[in-house]
Amino acid sequence: MSQLRLQEIRLKRSAQLSFSGEEAIVNHLGYEYRFSAPAAGVLRKMHGWLQRGADAADIAAAIGEPAAVVEQLALALKNHGALSLRQPGEDEAPMDGVAFYDYHRRYAEHWLQPVYEHPFWNKVVEGRASRAQVLGFAFEKYHYIEAAHEHMGIAAANARPELARHLARHFIEEYRHGDIYRRGLHSVFTDEVVLAAPPLPSTRALVNFLNEAAATDSFGYYAANEVLQMTENCDDDTGADDAVSAFYDGMRRHYPYTDKLIESFIVHTRLDQSLGHENVFAQMCRDMPPLAAADVDKVMNLTRGVAERLLGFVDGIDRFYEAFPQMPRLVHGLGAA
Numbered sequence: 001m002s003q004l005r006l007q008e009i010r011l012k013r014s015a016q017l018s019f020s021g022e023e024a025i026v027n028h029l030g031y032e033y034r035f036s037a038p039a040a041g042v043l044r045k046m047h048g049w050l051q052r053g054a055d056a057a058d059i060a061a062a063i064g065e066p067a068a069v070v071e072q073l074a075l076a077l078k079n080h081g082a083l084s085l086r087q088p089g090e091d092e093a094p095m096d097g098v099a100f101y102d103y104h105r106r107y108a109e110h111w112l113q114p115v116y117e118h119p120f121w122n123k124v125v126e127g128r129a130s131r132a133q134v135l136g137f138a139f140e141k142y143h144y145i146e147a148a149h150e151h152m153g154i155a156a157a158n159a160r161p162e163l164a165r166h167l168a169r170h171f172i173e174e175y176r177h178g179d180i181y182r183r184g185l186h187s188v189f190t191d192e193v194v195l196a197a198p199p200l201p202s203t204r205a206l207v208n209f210l211n212e213a214a215a216t217d218s219f220g221y222y223a224a225n226e227v228l229q230m231t232e233n234c235d236d237d238t239g240a241d242d243a244v245s246a247f248y249d250g251m252r253r254h255y256p257y258t259d260k261l262i263e264s265f266i267v268h269t270r271l272d273q274s275l276g277h278e279n280v281f282a283q284m285c286r287d288m289p290p291l292a293a294a295d296v297d298k299v300m301n302l303t304r305g306v307a308e309r310l311l312g313f314v315d316g317i318d319r320f321y322e323a324f325p326q327m328p329r330l331v332h333g334l335g336a337a
Helices: 039-052 056-063 067-079 097-116 119-125 131-146 148-157 161-174 178-185 191-196 201-216 218-232 240-254 256-274 277-287 293-323
Strands: 007-011 015-020 023-028 031-035 083-086
Touching: 007 039, 015 039, 023 039, 031 039, 039 056, 039 067, 056 067, 067 083, 097 218, 097 277, 097 293, 119 131, 119 240, 119 293, 131 148, 131 178, 131 201, 131 256, 131 293, 148 161, 148 201, 148 218, 161 218, 161 277, 178 191, 178 256, 201 218, 201 293, 218 277, 218 293, 240 256
Parallel strands: none
Antiparallel strands: 007 083, 015 023, 023 031
16 A cells, blocks of 8 residues: 655646646647556546645545545656655755756746747737837837846845855946946937836836835846846847847837837847856856755745746836837826827
8 A cells, every 4th residue: 555655745836737628738848748548548537636735645546536546646747847846854955056047947937938939929020010119119128127226235134145246246237237228329319208107017117116125035036037037138049049139120120210229139148248148147046055945945936926027017118108109108298299
């Protein structure tokens, strides 16, 4: 008789379990795993339990399957990275900083896919975006970059000792980068108008999330910030650089009035790259002491949270400026330029 040892069995939020005919299909971080009958039938029974989490003993009793079968399938899903579980008295070994960097990057790349696949980018490349959507993107990008002085200052002030030099350096280097975007906007609007236009609530939600992360966990904050950095500094191996270039080429071709704006985007990206910002998080991870499992979970929750808010940031630009085409959004009685 099997001695059930597996507890707290739960499907990870990054994994999806679906069914097609006689097969069970697990998708996790871009990989697909298929289970045929009879395993697929057992997984179908286990599905609800895996969503909310339970001990192996409870699952086996509830679905009327042998305990050994439940354990075997749970371990198979864990080996594919799609399931979290633990055994009584077993503590997960701490994860060193270098291993965490690789772990974080795999998940961040997966969580960024909905951002990369958002229809807004193709609208611009194909010339289907409105003037308000294109200029709205420039304004919200300015607000997002300008807000670095908020959360980076908070993070530097609350940094743990091994991270203080990294955060202070990045804060100093990033502090005036919003001015680069502001100068680009001057090609279309007066400075008075640029300064008076408020950000969208969805942009502010992204900034506020970073502010809160910075105040509560300096390493978790920078792990979240790294997600944003991944969209700014392109990795030639992933093809991201080609995608960004295609986006800028589409803007120039269909919206020639954005030429100076695009120049400001490129200047900022190149400046970040010359400062080595794409390497800061890797350096920070190398300086970190090993992370306990609870700390890894906390940091990864912040990472996923910022990816979700970044999706909201893009969606807000697409939806709001389509519905309200007056540009820019203004307060204090100023009219559109």
